[in-house]
Amino acid sequence: MKSTTPAASPAPTSARAPRADARRNYEALLAAAKVVFARSGVDAPMEEVARRAGVGQGTLYRHFPTREHVFVALLGERVDLLDRTARELLEAPDPWQSLVGWLRLYDQSATEYRGMSTRVAEGLADDASPVAAACAPMKAGFGALFDRARDAGVVRSDISALQVLTMISALPKDPERGTTIELYLDIVLKGLRP
Structure with a gap:
């Protein structure tokens, strides 16, 4: 049939x-x-x-x-790593060490290419940017880590997670290596304490 x-x-x-x-x-x-x-x-x-x-x-x-589309494609691996790491660190016992460890990884990831951290910072601040859309999982993961640290009383209550990411991205870079100058990163991290 x-x-x-x-x-x-x-x-x-x-x-x-x-x-x-x-x-x-x-x-x-x-x-x-x-x-x-x-x-x-x-x-x-x-x-x-x-x-x-x-x-x-x-x-x-x-x-x-556009150049931004190339940049977003290259960010994919970094965003996945940062998102995965944030979820793992949410289970770690020390909220402060988790936050600091993630921010150091973020800084390292955002300085892989000269000028990258500036592009990330600009993209994070512009919700319509393809960079912001690509970084959304990473931002959410960091936001959870940041809220956990703030709830535990180990981070100032007068700053936001986005402000912290923007500050880390804007730190001065070593002209030869393109990485963040460690002293500046340490100063910002200490300034997060209440």
């Missing part, structure tokens, strides 16, 4: 997996951006990223319409 059930229609074009060559180009662009940004900072010419990936600028801009 013949079935009267209509045949399944093909998946819409937008739901299909990207073609193999498109996926390769995407991965090549991300790998190139990591190298170029590590060498020249996040303000490096996008043409240099395309050239290093071995693709044309049209391919670059099809995958990443």
Whole structure:
């Protein structure tokens, strides 16, 4: 007997997996951006990223319409690590040590590329930014850690989690390494105490 059930229609074009060559180009662009940004900072010419990936600028801009889109793609791994770490530290017994440990990891993650921490700080302050959307899980995780520390009385009650992230991102950087100068980070951390 013949079935009267209509045949399944093909998946819409937008739901299909990207073609193999498109996926390769995407991965090549991300790998190139990591190298170029590590060498020249996040303000490096996008043409240099395309050239290093071995693709044309049209391919670059099809995958990443703006520099911010490249930056957001590179942030993904860092955001996942920071979110996962925040959830783990919520179970740790000492709220202050958990907060400090997470903020040091945040600072280290945000200084991987010269200029990165400034971009993160600007993105966190602008809710419409793709950076803010990409960092939302990390911000939520830190917010929970921060609230826990404040509830335990080990953090000042007159500051917010976002203010702390912005301060850490804005700290002076070592010009040779691009990392935060440790003395400044220590001063901010001590200033969080009530």
